[in-house]
Amino acid sequence: xxxxxxxLAVQAGLAVLIGVVEIVLCANSSLRPIWLHMLVTATGLIxxxxxxxxxxxxxxxRIGSIIVVGGFCWLIVGLESTVDESLSCLSMIAITTPxxxxxxxxxxxxxxxxxxxxxHRTVVSAYAVALVLQLPNFLFDPRMSPDGVLxxxxxxxxxxxxxxxxxxxxxxxxxxxxxxxRARLRQATHEQRRxxxxxxxxxxxxxxxxxxxxxxxxxxxxxxxxPVTTIQILVFAGLPVVFALAVLRGGFARTSEIQELGxxxxxxxxxxxxxxxxxxxxxxxxxxxxxxNERKRYVDAxxxxxxxxxxxxxxxxxxVEMAGxxxxxxxxxxxxxxxxxxxxxxxxVVAIAVDHERLTAELRASRRALKISRERIVEAADxxxxxxxxxxxxxxxxxxxxxxxxxxxxxxQRSAMPDVRExxxxxxxGIDATASQLRQLVYAIMPAALIERGxxxxxxxxxxxxxxxxxxxxxxxxxxxxxxxxxxxxxxxxEALANAVKHARATKLCVRLTLREDDxxxxxxxxxxxxxxxxxxxxLRGIADRVDxxxxxxxxxxxxxxxxxxxxEIPCVLS
Amino acid sequence: xxxxxxxxxxxxxxxxxxxxxxxxFDVVAAAATxxxxxxxxxxxxPNLVVTDIRMPxxxxxxxxxxxxxxxxTMPKTAIVVLSQHLQRRYxxxxxxGTSSGVGYLLKQRIADVEHFVQDLQRVCAGGTALDPDVVTxxxxxxRTDHDALxxxxxxxxxxxxxxxxxxxxxxxxxxxxxxxxxxxQHVSHIYDELGxxxxxxxxxxxxxxxxxxxx
Numbered sequence: 001x002x003x004x005x006x007x008l009a010v011q012a013g014l015a016v017l018i019g020v021v022e023i024v025l026c027a028n029s030s031l032r033p034i035w036l037h038m039l040v041t042a043t044g045l046i047x048x049x050x051x052x053x054x055x056x057x058x059x060x061x062r063i064g065s066i067i068v069v070g071g072f073c074w075l076i077v078g079l080e081s082t083v084d085e086s087l088s089c090l091s092m093i094a095i096t097t098p099x100x101x102x103x104x105x106x107x108x109x110x111x112x113x114x115x116x117x118x119x120h121r122t123v124v125s126a127y128a129v130a131l132v133l134q135l136p137n138f139l140f141d142p143r144m145s146p147d148g149v150l151x152x153x154x155x156x157x158x159x160x161x162x163x164x165x166x167x168x169x170x171x172x173x174x175x176x177x178x179x180x181x182r183a184r185l186r187q188a189t190h191e192q193r194r195x196x197x198x199x200x201x202x203x204x205x206x207x208x209x210x211x212x213x214x215x216x217x218x219x220x221x222x223x224x225x226x227p228v229t230t231i232q233i234l235v236f237a238g239l240p241v242v243f244a245l246a247v248l249r250g251g252f253a254r255t256s257e258i259q260e261l262g263x264x265x266x267x268x269x270x271x272x273x274x275x276x277x278x279x280x281x282x283x284x285x286x287x288x289x290x291x292x293n294e295r296k297r298y299v300d301a302x303x304x305x306x307x308x309x310x311x312x313x314x315x316x317x318x319x320v321e322m323a324g325x326x327x328x329x330x331x332x333x334x335x336x337x338x339x340x341x342x343x344x345x346x347x348x349v350v351a352i353a354v355d356h357e358r359l360t361a362e363l364r365a366s367r368r369a370l371k372i373s374r375e376r377i378v379e380a381a382d383x384x385x386x387x388x389x390x391x392x393x394x395x396x397x398x399x400x401x402x403x404x405x406x407x408x409x410x411x412x413q414r415s416a417m418p419d420v421r422e423x424x425x426x427x428x429x430g431i432d433a434t435a436s437q438l439r440q441l442v443y444a445i446m447p448a449a450l451i452e453r454g455x456x457x458x459x460x461x462x463x464x465x466x467x468x469x470x471x472x473x474x475x476x477x478x479x480x481x482x483x484x485x486x487x488x489x490x491x492x493x494x495e496a497l498a499n500a501v502k503h504a505r506a507t508k509l510c511v512r513l514t515l516r517e518d519d520x521x522x523x524x525x526x527x528x529x530x531x532x533x534x535x536x537x538x539x540l541r542g543i544a545d546r547v548d549x550x551x552x553x554x555x556x557x558x559x560x561x562x563x564x565x566x567x568x569e570i571p572c573v574l575s
Numbered sequence: 576x577x578x579x580x581x582x583x584x585x586x587x588x589x590x591x592x593x594x595x596x597x598x599x600f601d602v603v604a605a606a607a608t609x610x611x612x613x614x615x616x617x618x619x620x621p622n623l624v625v626t627d628i629r630m631p632x633x634x635x636x637x638x639x640x641x642x643x644x645x646x647x648t649m650p651k652t653a654i655v656v657l658s659q660h661l662q663r664r665y666x667x668x669x670x671x672g673t674s675s676g677v678g679y680l681l682k683q684r685i686a687d688v689e690h691f692v693q694d695l696q697r698v699c700a701g702g703t704a705l706d707p708d709v710v711t712x713x714x715x716x717x718r719t720d721h722d723a724l725x726x727x728x729x730x731x732x733x734x735x736x737x738x739x740x741x742x743x744x745x746x747x748x749x750x751x752x753x754x755x756x757x758x759x760q761h762v763s764h765i766y767d768e769l770g771x772x773x774x775x776x777x778x779x780x781x782x783x784x785x786x787x788x789x790x
Contacts, residue, residue: 393629397659397682398584404686405590412688428686435683439660448660452629452636461662464712469719 004059008052011068015048018075026081033226036233037081043237044078047071050240054247062112063105063247067240070101074236085146092138092145093131098236099170100130103177105243106203110195111339122176129169136162174207189285192335195246202242206235273353274301281346283332285315290328290358292365298329301357303365316340320347320354327355371549378549382487389446397438404431447490454479455486456513459493463511468501470509477513478574481520485572488550489513489520492543496524496566499539504528504564520572525565532558543568576699579619580605581612581626581638582657587682591625594685598692609637616645621652623699627682628658628665639665646672653698657682661709663716663789670703670785675778678704678741703741703781710739717788723769731768734761739784743777 019041026037048071055064073094080091103126107119114120140159142148181200188196209232278286289298289306298306316334320327330347337343347354410416411424442448450458456477463472480486493511500506506528514521532540540556543566547554552570578600582588585607592602600623604615608631616624624645630638642654646669653676656669666679678698684691684706694704714736718724727735730751737747744762748755766773771783 390634393659394584398587401682401685402586402590404683405594405688408686408688432683432686443660448629448658449662449664451634452639453664457662457664460664464663464716 005056008056012048012052015045015071015075019045019078022075022078022081025083028083029081036226036229037078039230039233039237040074040078041081043233044071044074046237047074047240050244054244058247061110061247063109063243064112066101066105066108066112067243070098070105070240073097073101085149088146089138089150092150093134096130096134096166096170097127100126102203102206102236102239103173105239106177106181106200106207109199109243110247111337113339116180118176119180122173122180125169126173126177129166129173133162133166133169137166177207178204188335189333199242199246202239206239209235272301273350273357277330277346277350281332281337281343283337285333287331288328288354288357289331290354290361291326292358292362294362299361299365301361301364303361303363303368316343318343318347320351322351322355325355327351327358374549378488378546379484382484385446386451386487389442389448389451392438392442392445393448397435397442400431400435400438404428404435407431446487450486450490455481455489458486458490459511459513462490462494462497466497466501466509468506468509470497470511473510473512475512475514477515481515481572481574484550485520485570488546488552489522489568489570492546492566492568492570493522493524495539495543499532499566500524500526500528500564502539503532504530506563515572515574518571518573520570522568522570523565525563527563529560530558530562530564531560532556532564540566576623576696577601577603577619577621578623578625579603579612579615579621581609581624581630581641583607583627583630587627587685591685594688594691595625595695597688598695600695608632609641612638612641613644616649616652620649623653623655623695625655625657625695628656636665639668643668646677652676653701654678655680655695655698655704657685659683661706661712663709663713666705666709666713667785667789670782675701675703679709680704680706681708697741701778702743703778705740705781705785707736707740710736713739713785713788717790720790721769721787726768727765731761731765734758735765735784738762738765738780739788741777741781 022041023038026034026041029037047067051064051067051069051071053064054061054067058064076094077091077098079087082088100123104123107123108114114123136159138144138150139152140155140162142151142154145151148154181203185193185196185200274286274288277288278284289300290303291297292299292303295305300306314333315331317329317331318340319329330343332343334340407424407428411421411428413421416424447458447461449461456474456479460472463470481489497509497511500509504526506526508527510523510525512521512523512525514523544554547568547570550570552568555567556564557567558564576599578595580588580591580595580602582591582605588605588607592605595602603619603621606612606615609626610632612624612626612630624642626638626642628636628638630641639656642656645652646654650672654669655678656665657680658665659682661679661681669677669679676698678694680691680694684694698704714724714732724732724735733751734747737750742750744755744758748758751758763773765771769787771787774780774783
């Protein structure tokens with residue numbers, strides 16, 4: 001980085017030196033207004049300055065270097081002002097090179113590298129038009145160089161023919177460039193277009209201005225050669241600024257910001273890794289995927305399986321490795337960053353962080369699997385309760401009624417011995433007592449009201465049976481809720497009430513049920529001693545588990561001496 | 576007395592038929608589903624319908640819904656609803672109509688044939704038979720809300736519960752082994768204490784008490 005800085009400094013110093021010489025010497029020039037000379041020199045310096053900044057800030061991007069080359073071309077053109085014979089000849093030779101550099105910039109944007117064969121040929125042709133086809137201009141026309149030193153003969157026909165050929169070549173290169181730009185603009189994404197469109201528009205305007213300005217402005221606005229040339233130079237002078245800004249602005253490849261990634265790693269509070277990478281590489285669509293060793297496939301940040309070929313359509317991907325292990329991949333837009341090495345370098349910087357995120361993703365995946373299995377367990381337990389309650393109701397309970405009836409039939413037989421009748425009556429009472437116990441058991445397993453009428457009725461029945469005065473408030477409660485919600489809500493309320501009775505030494509309890517949007521909200525309050533802790537008592541832990549399994553939230557407020565409020569929200573989408 | 580039975584358990588359906596036949600009832604039909612119960616009731620127009628609450632097709636409160644429907648459409652039909660589990664809400668729903676002749680009993684009561692038949696006869700005669708269990712539930716709940724109940728003596732509370740079950744003064748006297756005169760005294764004291772409207776009709780008396788307990 002340091003050597004690059006000093007090299008660029010030397011280069012810039014050289015440019016400034018040339019510029020100063022030109023400006024100092026232009027006073028002697030007899031040609032044209034003096035400020036026109038200065039304008040050319042200034043344009044060269046603007047190119048060098050813009051190019052150097054872009055080069056410095058985006059070392060891997062070659063746009064900066066191309067702009068700097070353009071700057072030196074302009075400075076060479078400006079040598080004409082030195083009145084020195086050989087330097088003026090150089091100027092004559094290089095006079096159309098700024099046009100070729102402009103073509104080069106338009107084709108090479110954004111990375112500075114030429115992407116297609118067509119672009120490559122067009123740029124080579126542009127330089128050929130500027131340097132080779134320039135030859136006839138001064139070889140056959142002694143007027144074009146001081147004392148005709150560059151001329152080999154004076155042949156106006158050949159000179160005119162040469163100029164004509166150069167014009168045709170220039171226009172061809174120009175048209176191809178405009179077509180290529182149009183095509184690229186069409187393929188570009190919306191975001192890319194925001195950067196490309198103004199740039200290409202400016203480029204097209206500049207391209208058209210070169211050959212058309214003299215033929216258009218001079219007759220149209222009655223302008224002389226000087227203002228037309230001034231306009232041309234000014235348009236060219238704006239070009240490097242526009243390109244440098246586009247490169248610096250981002251949206252397109254950055255390199256030195258990889259250092260920013262390093263800073264990001266060290267920062268205490270950092271935005272998500274994917275976002276940091278996206279910003280650094282100027283690609284909002286960038287995605288980071290993680291390699292799951294366990295499943296031998298790529299997953300996303302949540303550990304969900306991911307189809308890389310699917311997300312990678314029209315995308316490029318670079319693997320991220322750590323200590324020779326694959327930990328993930330960066331999937332990016334190759335039109336925004338056409339240098340995979342740059343993306344790979346970014347990946348190396350963040351490899352540890354990617355590995356960390358990868359582990360987190362795997363953890364998330366296993367946590368999700370655990371949650372699903374817990375849900376299944378609770379669901380299975382609840383269905384089993386329901387089944388047992390039903391079986392007892394339809395089977396054992398009915399059986400006990402029938403048995404008691406049989407016993408009573410024996411007790412009622414007048415022909416039977418008195419002691420048999422007495423024993424049968426006793427048997428019947430015994431069966432009745434057993435039936436009563438069974439009723440309580442069935443009630444505890446799955447209350448009939450919950451099966452027959454749903455949550456509201458079941459909680460009402462529960463409240464009716466509380467040994468402590470208990471109020472029930474219901475707001476916007478429909479007759480039935482989804483089975484799962486009803487069961488969880490019922491057992492949560494039953495548990496909370498049982499807790500209050502057992503531990504709170506309360507004199508009053510209150511149950512509130514509200515359906516708000518997609519949540520069932522349960523509030524169980526008591527006026528007891530407080531001091532209950534979620535997760536501490538077995539009862540509260542049971543509530544917490546049940547609530548957690550259905551993705552609900554539990555909040556227990558229990559200040560010592562000031563009662564307890566158990567607040568539960570259960571997601572409840574009514575179909 | 577012609578009776579239609581609604582009970583999905585074959586064992587209980589037969590047991591019930593037997594008990595009712597022995598008790599002098601004429602069982603004209605025995606339905607296994609709530610829909611069938613409605614059909615049989617419409618067809619036979621019985622004096623009494625005895626039905627289980629949880630029955631097909633939904634296995635929820637189908638039997639109760641059928642019973643409530645019968646009470647609405649055929650108000651002269653006496654109805655006794657049986658269940659394995661009693662709830663205050665069901666009792667109130669059954670008593671909410673204006674007609675008399677309703678019972679709500681625990682299924683296990685069938686076995687105590689003598690009293691069960693007496694309860695059915697009382698309902699057929701336009702009376703009421705609420706299970707002692709559901710009355711206890713109501714009184715216990717009401718006690719937390721109404722101080723007046725706490726001012727009643729234990730004996731008066733017993734009398735109040737028996738009134739809520741739908742028993743006549745005579746029946747209460749026999750149950751508590753006291754004279755009917757003593758019962759009348761207790762009843763009038765209860766009326767004063769709770770501020771109930773005086774009624775000679777046992778069924779209206781039940782309604783008044785239940786309404787008071789459910790306030």
